[in-house]
Amino acid sequence: MKYSEVYAVDFDRTLNLAETYPQLGEPNRELITFLKERQQAGDKIILWTCREGDLLKSAVKYCRNYGLEFEAVNDNLKENIEQFNNNCRKVFADYYIDDRNVSFSDLPSVTLKGSKDMQSVGIAEYIMRRFGKVE
DSSP states (O other): OOOOOEEEEOOBTTTBOOSSTTOOOOBOHHHHHHHHHHHHTTOEEEEOOSOOHHHHHHHHHHHHHTTOOOSEESSOOHHHHHHHTOOOSSOOOSEEEOTTOOOGGGSOEEEOTTSTTOOEEEHHHHHHHHTTSOO
């Protein structure tokens, strides 16, 4: 079955809602349910975390206890590695779910200097203006 989307999901403060690393706390049941539904629809899920060694094993086991399995852990999907004959450090995904995630358009604003009216714009707009993409 060909999958349609790839989700890379973080563990700490995303799937595992414990406030203190590396504790295990309450699961993010809503997110786990969503990811399991996506898998049933044919999508693939990658666990994408900074955990290594025994801490990584405990994260995988934690998720398995809530019925969430992964097609890859801190790695690209096997089919993508084969297709592109490459396994780069950044995992390929259509969506990255992380407690520290921010969209480019959500970045804070900056003040444009050198303008008579010193206007404040979002960083996304600032960069677009800087590279001549927005008037």
